[in-house]
Amino acid sequence: MTSHAIKAAKFLGNEARADWHDETLWIVRQKRDRMAASVPEWESLREQASQIKEEALANLDVYLEQFESEAVKNGATVLWAADADEFNRIILNIIQKHKTKNVVKSKSMLTEECGLNHFLLEKGIEVVDTDLGERIIQFRHEAPSHIVLPAIHLKKEEIGETFHEKLGTEKGASDPTYLTRAARKHLREKFLAAEIAMTGVNFAVAETGSVVVCTNEGNADMGVQAAPVQIHCMGIEKIVPRQEDLGVFTRLLARNATGQPVTTYTSHYMRPKPGGAMYIVIVDNGRSKHLGKPKYAAALKCIRCGGCMNTCPVFRRSGGHSYGYVIPGPIGSILAPERSKSGCPDLPFASTLCGSCSNVCPVKIDIHEQLYCWRQDLTEQGKTALSKRLVMQAAGVVLASNGLYNFAGAAGRWAVGHLPRNLLYMPLNVWGKGRELPIPPKESFKKWYGKNKNHGK
Amino acid sequence: MSKQSILESIRQNKPDFQRETGKPEQKPVPVSKSQTTALKSFISALEATGGEVVECSAAEADSLISEKFPGILDFTRPEIREKYGEETPLSEFDKIETALLNGAFGVAENGAVWIEDRDMPRRIIPFIAQHLVLKTEASQIVGTMQEAYRRINLSGTGYGVFIAGPSKTADIEQSLVYGAHGAVRLTVVIPKMPDFEA
Ligand code: SF4
Numbered sequence: 001m002t003s004h005a006i007k008a009a010k011f012l013g014n015e016a017r018a019d020w021h022d023e024t025l026w027i028v029r030q031k032r033d034r035m036a037a038s039v040p041e042w043e044s045l046r047e048q049a050s051q052i053k054e055e056a057l058a059n060l061d062v063y064l065e066q067f068e069s070e071a072v073k074n075g076a077t078v079l080w081a082a083d084a085d086e087f088n089r090i091i092l093n094i095i096q097k098h099k100t101k102n103v104v105k106s107k108s109m110l111t112e113e114c115g116l117n118h119f120l121l122e123k124g125i126e127v128v129d130t131d132l133g134e135r136i137i138q139f140r141h142e143a144p145s146h147i148v149l150p151a152i153h154l155k156k157e158e159i160g161e162t163f164h165e166k167l168g169t170e171k172g173a174s175d176p177t178y179l180t181r182a183a184r185k186h187l188r189e190k191f192l193a194a195e196i197a198m199t200g201v202n203f204a205v206a207e208t209g210s211v212v213v214c215t216n217e218g219n220a221d222m223g224v225q226a227a228p229v230q231i232h233c234m235g236i237e238k239i240v241p242r243q244e245d246l247g248v249f250t251r252l253l254a255r256n257a258t259g260q261p262v263t264t265y266t267s268h269y270m271r272p273k274p275g276g277a278m279y280i281v282i283v284d285n286g287r288s289k290h291l292g293k294p295k296y297a298a299a300l301k302c303i304r305c306g307g308c309m310n311t312c313p314v315f316r317r318s319g320g321h322s323y324g325y326v327i328p329g330p331i332g333s334i335l336a337p338e339r340s341k342s343g344c345p346d347l348p349f350a351s352t353l354c355g356s357c358s359n360v361c362p363v364k365i366d367i368h369e370q371l372y373c374w375r376q377d378l379t380e381q382g383k384t385a386l387s388k389r390l391v392m393q394a395a396g397v398v399l400a401s402n403g404l405y406n407f408a409g410a411a412g413r414w415a416v417g418h419l420p421r422n423l424l425y426m427p428l429n430v431w432g433k434g435r436e437l438p439i440p441p442k443e444s445f446k447k448w449y450g451k452n453k454n455h456g457k
Numbered sequence: 458m459s460k461q462s463i464l465e466s467i468r469q470n471k472p473d474f475q476r477e478t479g480k481p482e483q484k485p486v487p488v489s490k491s492q493t494t495a496l497k498s499f500i501s502a503l504e505a506t507g508g509e510v511v512e513c514s515a516a517e518a519d520s521l522i523s524e525k526f527p528g529i530l531d532f533t534r535p536e537i538r539e540k541y542g543e544e545t546p547l548s549e550f551d552k553i554e555t556a557l558l559n560g561a562f563g564v565a566e567n568g569a570v571w572i573e574d575r576d577m578p579r580r581i582i583p584f585i586a587q588h589l590v591l592k593t594e595a596s597q598i599v600g601t602m603q604e605a606y607r608r609i610n611l612s613g614t615g616y617g618v619f620i621a622g623p624s625k626t627a628d629i630e631q632s633l634v635y636g637a638h639g640a641v642r643l644t645v646v647i648p649k650m651p652d653f654e655a
Contacts, residue, residue: 218639292470
């Protein structure tokens with residue numbers, strides 16, 4: 001089995017939890033549908049969003065330079081990082097320059113991608129993640145399992161246990177309001193003591209040099225407005241050309257993510273606070289190379305709403321941790337082969353190709369078509385599992401020959417009826433893992449059609 | 458620093474997406490029908506986010522606010538703004554129970570209110586107060602975020618934020634809890650001028 005399938009099997013081992021996960025994300029998907037339906041111009045907004053992103057990516061060098069020069073005019077310091085190592089060192093330098101260890105951070109998948117927390121920990125700096133879900137998994141030394149709902153894999157009893165241990169909440173207490181209040185108190189102390197606040201970036205506006213961050217909790221702002229130093233970390237693809245473009249994206253993002261009409265806070269950072277410092281770090285880390293792959297460049301349009309995860313039948317039933325890449329789900333499965341160190345060749349196969357991801361995507365990324373292309377490319381490159389390739393090669397020979405196909409059909413119908421299970425479901429039958437073979441018909445469709453084609457005439 | 462090498466790599470790789478990628482045609486922004494319709498949808502959107510609404514006449518707004526929210530810190534008043542300036546330690550802000558700020562305008566489709574630097578002496582106030590009260594004129598409601606961004610001038614401010622309802626989280630089993638880090642409670646007071654269409 002592939003790595004994804006093994007981890008998915010483990011996730012499915014706890015049936016009650018897997019069902020809960022599946023149903024909960026489906027509820028989020030339904031909320032999203034209601035929100036989308038309430039905006040009559042929804043489809044036209046998606047089209048506009050897609051076109052704006054394509055325009056931005058097609059002129060990315062120009063817009064990035066414009067963004068930098070505007071941001072510098074506003075009083076920000078702009079730094080560029082070619083890869084994760086350089087990014088981590090830049091952040092360390094800023095922290096050392098300001099001689100502090102009190103660093104808070106709101107959600108940023110980019111810092112996850114670069115392994116920033118781990119890197120800083122080795123240097124003796126403990127970054128406090130301030131999004132509630134991220135703080136929970138940070139306490140538990142886990143990775144987020146969803147880009148918008150990082151702790152969706154956990155039950156409240158487990159979180160209660162963790163908080164009892166780390167924050168001294170009552171043993172056995174698992175009431176979400178009680179636990180959230182405890183976290184609020186704990187994190188307020190961290191905010192008030194913070195010297196540096198880091199955030200991710202949802203949109204960076206070339207025209208004005210400002211960065212936009214969207215949260216529901218208000219943790220990005222509590223950090224940024226409390227700490228003298230603010231650092232915003234963005235991938236090169238976060239650029240939108242104009243301020244007015246934000247009108248299109250803020251109408252789509254939260255509706256498609258959680259089914260809210262907008263996030264509680266949509267913050268626009270232009271200039272440092274009086275006496276403060278503002279840094280913007282622009283990171284490549286494989287993105288510019290990715291831009292040069294015609295079949296796959298559209299993946300860089302992603303605005304990280306998580307919609308494709310909530311709708312994906314495989315994601316809902318296998319959990320984000322089964323993907324083994326920092327961004328899970330359908331979008332992660334088309335990013336990972338290009339961008340992850342290991343290439344994750346199993347991920348494009350962790351899909352039914354039902355196309356639901358592409359249907360919900362607010363920037364119209366052809367996700368399922370890219371999954372299909374990756375399957376072909378990875379197989380050609382010899383990167384898929386050997387058993388899968390052997391079976392596919394054999395299938396190719398059989399399907400190309402009429403005689404062989406007829407024989408194989410007859411043999412198959414006989415075999416499924418007569419062979420013992422352990423032979424039918426032997427290790428080479430990857431397909432049969434988790435699937436039941438259908439009861440074979442007595443004759444082939446071809447034969448049946450030959451006998452019946454004149455009926456009804 | 459890697460700026461030049463990153464830009465060079467982008468220049469070599471940037472895609473053309475098989476179509477004209479000039480500035481996309483801007484669809485006409487849907488404009489809100491009437492002031493009353495806009496206000497109505499603003500209120501229902503705001504209530505759906507967990508926010509509270511107080512409608513009143515412009516003349517009675519101030520007395521109503523101080524009566525309804527005793528002890529409120531009114532940041533529309535210069536003497537209060539002075540007291541909470543750059544030198545004031547954060548611990549003082551942490552004690553704020555209820556704060557009143559001017560909200561420039563609201564957005565009908567989602568209940569959001571726009572505030573920027575000029576509305577507050579320190580940017581932390583709308584987040585650190587336990588209860589945030591915003592005052593936004595009934596005639597200052599735009600239909601959509603697309604209209605909203607036509608009203609804003611980002612280059613003219615240092616910081617600006619749309620706030621739609623109280624701070625919230627659903628990170629524990631998707632149970633909605635108000636007051637994650639920011640305000641636990643949010644009220645928008647909506648004064649109407651005598652000439653507001655009824
Ligand atoms: S690929 Fe599309 S649906 Fe998935 S997270 Fe990105 S923007 Fe959202």
